Amino acid sequence: MSEKLKIYDNDNIKISIPNKPEFVGVVRLTTSAISNRLGFNIEEIDDIKVAVAEACTIILESQLTNTNIDIEYILNDNEMTIFVRSEISEQDNEQLAEKGLGLFIIKSLMNEVEMKDDSGIKELKMIKRIEDVAQ
Amino acid sequence: MSEKLKIYDNDNIKISIPNKPEFVGVVRLTTSAISNRLGFNIEEIDDIKVAVAEACTIILESQLTNTNIDIEYILNDNEMTIFVRSEISEQDNEQLAEKGLGLFIIKSLMNEVEMKDDSGIKELKMIKRIEDVAQ
Amino acid sequence: MALEVIKNFNDENQCWIIKPTGELDIYTSPNFKEILNEIIEEKRADITIDGEKLEYIDSTGLGVLISALKKLKENEHNIKIINIKANIKKLFNITGLNKVFIIKE
Amino acid sequence: MALEVIKNFNDENQCWIIKPTGELDIYTSPNFKEILNEIIEEKRADITIDGEKLEYIDSTGLGVLISALKKLKENEHNIKIINIKANIKKLFNITGLNKVFIIKE
Ligand SMILES: Nc1ncnc2c1ncn2[C@@H]1O[C@H](COP(=O)(O)OP(=O)(O)O)[C@@H](O)[C@H]1O
Numbered sequence: 001m002s003e004k005l006k007i008y009d010n011d012n013i014k015i016s017i018p019n020k021p022e023f024v025g026v027v028r029l030t031t032s033a034i035s036n037r038l039g040f041n042i043e044e045i046d047d048i049k050v051a052v053a054e055a056c057t058i059i060l061e062s063q064l065t066n067t068n069i070d071i072e073y074i075l076n077d078n079e080m081t082i083f084v085r086s087e088i089s090e091q092d093n094e095q096l097a098e099k100g101l102g103l104f105i106i107k108s109l110m111n112e113v114e115m116k117d118d119s120g121i122k123e124l125k126m127i128k129r130i131e132d133v134a135q
Numbered sequence: 136m137s138e139k140l141k142i143y144d145n146d147n148i149k150i151s152i153p154n155k156p157e158f159v160g161v162v163r164l165t166t167s168a169i170s171n172r173l174g175f176n177i178e179e180i181d182d183i184k185v186a187v188a189e190a191c192t193i194i195l196e197s198q199l200t201n202t203n204i205d206i207e208y209i210l211n212d213n214e215m216t217i218f219v220r221s222e223i224s225e226q227d228n229e230q231l232a233e234k235g236l237g238l239f240i241i242k243s244l245m246n247e248v249e250m251k252d253d254s255g256i257k258e259l260k261m262i263k264r265i266e267d268v269a270q
Numbered sequence: 271m272a273l274e275v276i277k278n279f280n281d282e283n284q285c286w287i288i289k290p291t292g293e294l295d296i297y298t299s300p301n302f303k304e305i306l307n308e309i310i311e312e313k314r315a316d317i318t319i320d321g322e323k324l325e326y327i328d329s330t331g332l333g334v335l336i337s338a339l340k341k342l343k344e345n346e347h348n349i350k351i352i353n354i355k356a357n358i359k360k361l362f363n364i365t366g367l368n369k370v371f372i373i374k375e
Numbered sequence: 376m377a378l379e380v381i382k383n384f385n386d387e388n389q390c391w392i393i394k395p396t397g398e399l400d401i402y403t404s405p406n407f408k409e410i411l412n413e414i415i416e417e418k419r420a421d422i423t424i425d426g427e428k429l430e431y432i433d434s435t436g437l438g439v440l441i442s443a444l445k446k447l448k449e450n451e452h453n454i455k456i457i458n459i460k461a462n463i464k465k466l467f468n469i470t471g472l473n474k475v476f477i478i479k480e
């Protein structure tokens with residue numbers, strides 16, 4: 001068995017944007033650039049970009065409070081885990097439940113999706129794996 | 136006197152990358168996208184991109200410790216203030232002083248540049264103003 | 271990160287031809303929704319969306335198309351989408367909206 | 376975010392022609408430095424850098440060019456830079472390196 005040199009080992013990138021719709025484009029570009037670095041193919045890069053943008057859009061559509069949206073990318077050699085987090089009020093949270101189309105798209109494009117609510121922090125966790133990785 | 140509607144009022148974007156050279160390209164793309172949003176012209180966008188990349192490069196060239204590089208963009212209607220911060224040891228800090236070319240480029244491209252050392256945190260503050268703003 | 275929209279009424283086919291250039295997302299879709307509402311107000315007719323220069327669409331953009339379609343259906347009109355890029359086609363496919371709109375390659 | 380380098384020795388002009396494609400920055404300049412060292416080792420001669428497809432250069436890329444020039448100057452050889460883009464020309468100008476290298480538009 002040959003030992004493979006790990007290039008990425010839980011390397012961590014974060015970006016935080018104001019909850020204004022015009023910054024989702026910045027997140028899309030950044031997400032594509034990061035995914036490209038990790039070696040995803042063009043279609044996978046697009047999937048990740050769309051999923052992260054939809055996660056931001058879910059928050060932007062329901063959030064009344066004026067806090068930032070935080071996105072965290074955890075990089076490993078064969079997969080990327082992404083957290084999208086935001087403070088969110090009880091009321092916003094109810095509104096959020098209705099937004100089905102965005103979440104449906106995210107679930108279709110990513111390998112794993114998990115939604116968490118914890119003391120006023122809404123967290124969406126997504127994992128995308130590189131499928132054509134060498135065995 | 137007409138009151139102008141403020142679009143950006145200390146809006147805050149942050150990005151944090153591992154101190155690995157291959158992520159400076161991600162920072163360049165993100166910086167361009169943010170500068171574009173704020174309404175800088177193409178040459179100004181390029182100046183800001185180059186300056187932020189050089190700031191990261193200064194840290195990458197001298198940093199032995201394995202912490203992230205944090206970049207913060209403060210957006211206002213007629214200017215952007217950018218902080219590039221990193222933890223840095225005394226020894227790294229000395230090495231850093233030699234790297235003159237990068238800092239010289241930053242000073243040529245930005246309107247204001249300030250270097251700060253504070254309890255192990257190296258901070259480079261830069262301001263770029265939109266020059267052709269309506270009076 | 272912007273959207274420009276060209277709109278024309280085609281007298282021969284009696285339909286609107288809408289050509290969006292750029293990205294249809296949560297930032298630009300409110301304006302796109304307004305444009306669609308205006309033309310529907312001006313003249314109820316079929317709408318053809320020419321997607322040749324549409325680079326991106328998100329769930330809010332799809333939502334705007336869906337609500338326009340609902341309005342048009344009241345008068346038996348329809349929305350046809352042509353020249354669409356692969357990344358956008360994929361979103362219509364996974365949401366099942368490829369069966370709701372008339373999509374011509 | 377990558378750099379590819381084509382190298383050729385031009386027999387007629389007795390000079391190396393180096394064509395970097397992409398971005399010459401802190402990530403790619405160690406490899407670029409190696410390539411320059413190799414060709415200087417192989418044959419001491421003038422070097423022409425064809426900048427037609429060079430999209431970006433940073434201080435580390437400039438540093439690599441400067442140290443190659445220092446080596447070449449030992450034997451009265453030079454570095455000529457041609458077809459350079461405006462954004463890169465600007466960096467040579469503000470650093471004064473436009474007077475150190477031979478730059479042909
Ligand atoms: N896969 C789907 N197929 C058909 N309709 C859908 C699908 N997903 C969402 N919709 C509908 O799209 C519409 C979009 O609603 P919304 O974005 O709130 O705009 P509006 O308020 O203008 O109707 C909703 O009526 C929703 O039920």
Ligand SMILES: Nc1ncnc2c1ncn2[C@@H]1O[C@H](COP(=O)(O)OP(=O)(O)O)[C@@H](O)[C@H]1O
Pocket residue numbers: 236435437438439441442470471472475
């Ligand atoms: N504006 C300038 N004009 C001429 N030389 C410069 C200028 N700025 C920096 N240099 C020189 O460029 C060289 C680059 O050094 P460096 O990047 O450490 O590479 P190396 O260690 O291979 O020489 C240094 O010798 C420095 O003095």
